[in-house]
Amino acid sequence: MTYIVEETVGPLVEEIREDLIDQGFKPGTQEYIGPFFRRVTDLRILDPAMGSGHFLTKATGYLSEQVMAEVREAETEFGVAFDEQHIRREIAKECIYGVDLNGMAVELAKLSMWLETLAADRPLAFLDHHFKQGNSLVGSDIEDIEELESDANGDGEQASLAEFGATREGTIERLMDIYSEFLDIENETVEDVREMKRKYAEIEQDELRRRLVAMANVHTAERFGLDVPSGVYERMAKALEDDEEWMAVKNTDWFRSAQATAGEQDFFHWKLAFPEVFYREGGTTREDAGFDAVIGNPPYVKIQNLRRSVPQFADYALQTFDIATGRFDIYALFVKVGTELTADGRLSYILPNKFFESGAGQPLRQYLVSNQLLREIVDFGRHQVFEGVTTYTCILSLQSRGQAFEYAEASEASEVGLNQAPRAEIKLDDLDDEKWALTGPRERNVLDKLREGGTPIKEQSQYLSEGIVSGDNKVLFVEIIERNKETVKIECALDGAQYELESEIVRPLLRGDVIERFGSTQAQEAVVYPHETHRGETRPIPENKLQNEYPLTFEYLTEFKERLADRGTGDMRYREWYALYRSREKQLFEAPKVITPDVCQRCEFTVDHSGTTFLPDTAYGIVPERNEERHREYLLAVLNSAPMWFFVYHTSSVLRGDFRRFKTSYLSPLPVPDSSPATERETEPTFENVIKDKEMSPGERLSDLACVALNLSERRDDLNLALLDYIQPYSEGPSLTDIGIYQPPEGVGDTKLAATKEEYGNIRIGTVTCEREDQSTVIIHATARYKPDDEDAYETDQWGYTETEPMPAMRLTDLSEIKADLVEAFVPVAVKEAGGFAGFRETTTKTNSLVDRLEAITLPDPDDVADDLKRYREAIERAEELDGKIQRTDDLINQIVYDLYGLTDEEIEIVEEAVVNE
Incomplete structure (x- = not known):
C-alpha cells in the first residue's frame, strides 16, 4: 500500500533533502543529485513477512520516483536524461530487504522485484543477498x-x-x-x-x-x-x-x-544474515545499526492456532517474548521484532484494529505506550481493505516520538480515504489502561463541546457507586417466591430448595441485566442482607444478635457457612463470614436514585423514586445532591439522550458485540447541563400535553418527558406479548413447507443457511424475522451464528460467535390472511424456544442444514388458533402504538438536549451517525 510507504519512508527522504540543503547543496543541480542519490541508496527498508513482495516493490517505486523528481529538475543542466531503470536497480540492490518463512514467497517476491526493475538490455538483477527465507521471529544475536x-x-x-x-x-x-x-x-x-x-x-x-x-x-x-x-x-x-x-x-x-x-x-539470525545493516567495515557496530524503516502486513495467527499447528514455536514465543501473554496474536511479535530491528523504531504495519480493545491486545498496547512508540493510527473501522476477507484493520505507524500521537478514522479503504481523514492528537496519558477508546478530530470536538456544556455528574452527586459484592451470588442472591409482612419465601439458586427468612433481612434486588431504559424497578429477586445502620454507619449485624433476632436467616446462612467463610482474599476480605463485601444501606440502597446497568448497547438509565431498590455489582446507582423527583427525572432524560450515549460510546471500555462498560471512572465525568427545573410539578404530565406545550423551560420539558417515558414504558411492560400464552394448548397443524406454496429464495443454496455440520461444526440459527411481501406472501429471513477460525477478524459475542446479516431462507406464497399472520407470529417464537419445540432444533447435523431445520417447523392448526391469534395481534398493535409514542418522546428529548449543549447541525449529524443510526 502506497500510503504505508509514504508514511514511513517519505519522512526519511525529506530528512535527506533538508540535511543536504542545510549543507549548502542546491536542489536541481548536478552537485546536489549525486549526494542525494547516494544518501537515498544508503536507506535500509525491510518487510519481515514480505509474502509476494508487494510493499517492497511499492517502496522501490517510491524511492525511484523521489530520485527522478530531483533528476528531472537538473536534466537541462546535465544535457542528458538519467537512466530510471538503473536507479530502480540500484535501489533494489542497495535499499530493499525482505524475509519470509515460505520459500515460494521469497521467489515470488524476487520475481515481483525483477518485474519492477526490468530493463530490456540488462540481465535480471541479483537479489539473493536481500531476499531471504527464514522465520523472522526465531533467532539470536551473536x-x-x-x-x-x-x-x-x-x-x-x-x-x-x-x-x-x-x-x-x-x-x-x-x-x-x-x-x-x-x-x-x-x-x-x-x-x-x-x-x-x-x-x-x-x-x-x-x-x-x-x-x-x-x-x-x-x-x-x-x-x-x-x-x-x-x-x-x-x-x-x-x-x-x-x-x-x-x-x-x-x-x-x-x-x-x-x-x-x-x-x-x-532459524534466522538477523545480524549474520544482513551484517551490513548492523556493522561497519572493521566489524564494529554501526552507530545507526538497524533498518531505517520496517513496513508490511504481518500474519494474523492466534496463539490457540499456533499451539495446534506449530506447538514448538508457540512454546518458544511464550518463553522468549515478554509481549507473548494471554491470547496474543503473532502480529504482536512482529511489532516487537520490527521496532527492535530499526534504529529509531520507525515502522508501519496493517494490523487488525481489535487490539485497541481486546484482552488479547493488552500486552501490545502496554508495550507501545510504555515505550512511547505511537506516531499515528489510521483506523479503517468497518471498511474492508482486503478483497474477499472480512478483517477490520488499521495502519499502525510507530517511531520513538513522545507523549502524543495522531489518530484518524478513514472514510473509505482507499488512498483518498487515508489522506483526507482528519487527524486528532491523542495524549498517551489519555489512553485507558484496559482498552483504548480512540476518536477522530470531529468526534473529539463534539466531546469537548459536551464537556464544556455540562458539569460532571460526580460533582452533582452525593453518592455514585456500583452495588453489592456478595462473594457468593448463588447463596446470597435469591428469587422471591412469596412475601408477607413478617417472612418471605425464597428459592436458593445453589440447591434449588425453598427457605423462609425474615422479611426485614431480605431486600429487593435489581440485577444489571434486567435494568431497562425508563424501565420499572420492580424486582423479582432479593439479596440476603444481614446488615444494619449503627451510628450512621452500615455494619454487619453482630452474630449473636443475628442468631437471636433473625433465627430463620441465621439458620439459612449457617447451612452454607463453610462456603461463605471461604470467600474473599486480600482487599476483598469480608468483615464477618456471613457479611457482604460492599454494603451501603443508607447512602445508596435506601436513597432515591438514578440507576444503570454496568454493560449496555445504549444508555439504559432508569429511576428508583421509592429508594427501596438494592443493586448488585452489575449495576450503578447515582444519588444526586438535589434529590428531588423532578430533578431525578431531568437527570434521567439527559442521561438517556443521544449526546450522552455519544459521550459514553467514545470514552468507555468496549466489549464484544460493541457493548460499552460503565465503571465509576466512566460514569463520573458524564457532563450534565445545569438546566434542571427549580420547582416540583403540580400535575402529572401526559404525552399529548408535553408534546404540544412549548412554553415550558427546557429543563421542565425534559423532566416531564422523562416522566411520560416512565409511564409509557410501564404501560408497555404490562402488555402480555407472549404468543404461547394466547394459543396454548394447541393441536399441531401443517409444517411450514405444507401451509402454502413454498419456494426457496434465489441464491439461498450458496449461503451459510444451506451449510451442514460437515462444513461448519458449530453453526446454528441466530435470529429469524418474517417479512410480509403482500397479504398472501411471507418471506422468512434468518441469520447464521458460528465460530470463525479467527475471532479477531469478526465481531464476536462473549461466547466467540459471529452472526451473519439476515438472509432470505424461505418464501411462502398463496397464504390466507390468518395463515400469513400465523407464520409471521409463530416462526420467530418457535426458533427462540428451540430444543425441539414445534419440531425445531437450532443446530445442524451432517445431513440437516439450517434451512432444513426451518422447514421442519410444525405450526398450530390455523383454524384452532384464529381467535387467540386475533387477540395477540391486538396486543401487538397496542405495543406498537406505545413504541411510537416512546420514540417520539426520545426524539424530542434529543432535540432539547442538543440545544442545551449548543450543538450545530453538523455536530448533531456527527452524533447521530455514531449512535442514533447504528
Whole structure:
C-alpha cells in the first residue's frame, strides 16, 4: 500500500533533502543529485513477512520516483536524461530487504522485484543477498553469547567468551571487506551478475561465518528445549579457529540436535544474515545499526492456532517474548521484532484494529505506550481493505516520538480515504489502561463541546457507586417466591430448595441485566442482607444478635457457612463470614436514585423514586445532591439522550458485540447541563400535553418527558406479548413447507443457511424475522451464528460467535390472511424456544442444514388458533402504538438536549451517525 510507504519512508527522504540543503547543496543541480542519490541508496527498508513482495516493490517505486523528481529538475543542466531503470536497480540492490518463512514467497517476491526493475538490455538483477527465507521471529544475536556468564569447568585453556568477542569481530570485519567488494559490483551485465553470485557464495560459505551461525543455532535451540552441557559456548568459542576441535564439536549429539532444530524451525539470525545493516567495515557496530524503516502486513495467527499447528514455536514465543501473554496474536511479535530491528523504531504495519480493545491486545498496547512508540493510527473501522476477507484493520505507524500521537478514522479503504481523514492528537496519558477508546478530530470536538456544556455528574452527586459484592451470588442472591409482612419465601439458586427468612433481612434486588431504559424497578429477586445502620454507619449485624433476632436467616446462612467463610482474599476480605463485601444501606440502597446497568448497547438509565431498590455489582446507582423527583427525572432524560450515549460510546471500555462498560471512572465525568427545573410539578404530565406545550423551560420539558417515558414504558411492560400464552394448548397443524406454496429464495443454496455440520461444526440459527411481501406472501429471513477460525477478524459475542446479516431462507406464497399472520407470529417464537419445540432444533447435523431445520417447523392448526391469534395481534398493535409514542418522546428529548449543549447541525449529524443510526 502506497500510503504505508509514504508514511514511513517519505519522512526519511525529506530528512535527506533538508540535511543536504542545510549543507549548502542546491536542489536541481548536478552537485546536489549525486549526494542525494547516494544518501537515498544508503536507506535500509525491510518487510519481515514480505509474502509476494508487494510493499517492497511499492517502496522501490517510491524511492525511484523521489530520485527522478530531483533528476528531472537538473536534466537541462546535465544535457542528458538519467537512466530510471538503473536507479530502480540500484535501489533494489542497495535499499530493499525482505524475509519470509515460505520459500515460494521469497521467489515470488524476487520475481515481483525483477518485474519492477526490468530493463530490456540488462540481465535480471541479483537479489539473493536481500531476499531471504527464514522465520523472522526465531533467532539470536551473536553478541548474546558474549554476554553469557561462563560456566566452563575446564583446565583454564578454554577461550573465554570475552576473547570470543574479538574473534567474532574479526570474522565480521573480514566478511564486511568481502561484502564491500560484493556491493561495488555494478549488477548491470551478465558478467556482473555472475560475479555477484560468486562473491555472495564466498560470503555465505565462509567457514568462520558458518560457525558463528552454528553457535547462534545452539543458543536459539536452547529455547526450544535443547539440553546442552555446561561449558559448550566456551568450547565452541575456542574451536572457532581450530578445525580439528570444531569437527569434534560437530560430532556431539547436542550440536547435531541444535542444527536439526534450526533447519526444522527456520532459524534466522538477523545480524549474520544482513551484517551490513548492523556493522561497519572493521566489524564494529554501526552507530545507526538497524533498518531505517520496517513496513508490511504481518500474519494474523492466534496463539490457540499456533499451539495446534506449530506447538514448538508457540512454546518458544511464550518463553522468549515478554509481549507473548494471554491470547496474543503473532502480529504482536512482529511489532516487537520490527521496532527492535530499526534504529529509531520507525515502522508501519496493517494490523487488525481489535487490539485497541481486546484482552488479547493488552500486552501490545502496554508495550507501545510504555515505550512511547505511537506516531499515528489510521483506523479503517468497518471498511474492508482486503478483497474477499472480512478483517477490520488499521495502519499502525510507530517511531520513538513522545507523549502524543495522531489518530484518524478513514472514510473509505482507499488512498483518498487515508489522506483526507482528519487527524486528532491523542495524549498517551489519555489512553485507558484496559482498552483504548480512540476518536477522530470531529468526534473529539463534539466531546469537548459536551464537556464544556455540562458539569460532571460526580460533582452533582452525593453518592455514585456500583452495588453489592456478595462473594457468593448463588447463596446470597435469591428469587422471591412469596412475601408477607413478617417472612418471605425464597428459592436458593445453589440447591434449588425453598427457605423462609425474615422479611426485614431480605431486600429487593435489581440485577444489571434486567435494568431497562425508563424501565420499572420492580424486582423479582432479593439479596440476603444481614446488615444494619449503627451510628450512621452500615455494619454487619453482630452474630449473636443475628442468631437471636433473625433465627430463620441465621439458620439459612449457617447451612452454607463453610462456603461463605471461604470467600474473599486480600482487599476483598469480608468483615464477618456471613457479611457482604460492599454494603451501603443508607447512602445508596435506601436513597432515591438514578440507576444503570454496568454493560449496555445504549444508555439504559432508569429511576428508583421509592429508594427501596438494592443493586448488585452489575449495576450503578447515582444519588444526586438535589434529590428531588423532578430533578431525578431531568437527570434521567439527559442521561438517556443521544449526546450522552455519544459521550459514553467514545470514552468507555468496549466489549464484544460493541457493548460499552460503565465503571465509576466512566460514569463520573458524564457532563450534565445545569438546566434542571427549580420547582416540583403540580400535575402529572401526559404525552399529548408535553408534546404540544412549548412554553415550558427546557429543563421542565425534559423532566416531564422523562416522566411520560416512565409511564409509557410501564404501560408497555404490562402488555402480555407472549404468543404461547394466547394459543396454548394447541393441536399441531401443517409444517411450514405444507401451509402454502413454498419456494426457496434465489441464491439461498450458496449461503451459510444451506451449510451442514460437515462444513461448519458449530453453526446454528441466530435470529429469524418474517417479512410480509403482500397479504398472501411471507418471506422468512434468518441469520447464521458460528465460530470463525479467527475471532479477531469478526465481531464476536462473549461466547466467540459471529452472526451473519439476515438472509432470505424461505418464501411462502398463496397464504390466507390468518395463515400469513400465523407464520409471521409463530416462526420467530418457535426458533427462540428451540430444543425441539414445534419440531425445531437450532443446530445442524451432517445431513440437516439450517434451512432444513426451518422447514421442519410444525405450526398450530390455523383454524384452532384464529381467535387467540386475533387477540395477540391486538396486543401487538397496542405495543406498537406505545413504541411510537416512546420514540417520539426520545426524539424530542434529543432535540432539547442538543440545544442545551449548543450543538450545530453538523455536530448533531456527527452524533447521530455514531449512535442514533447504528
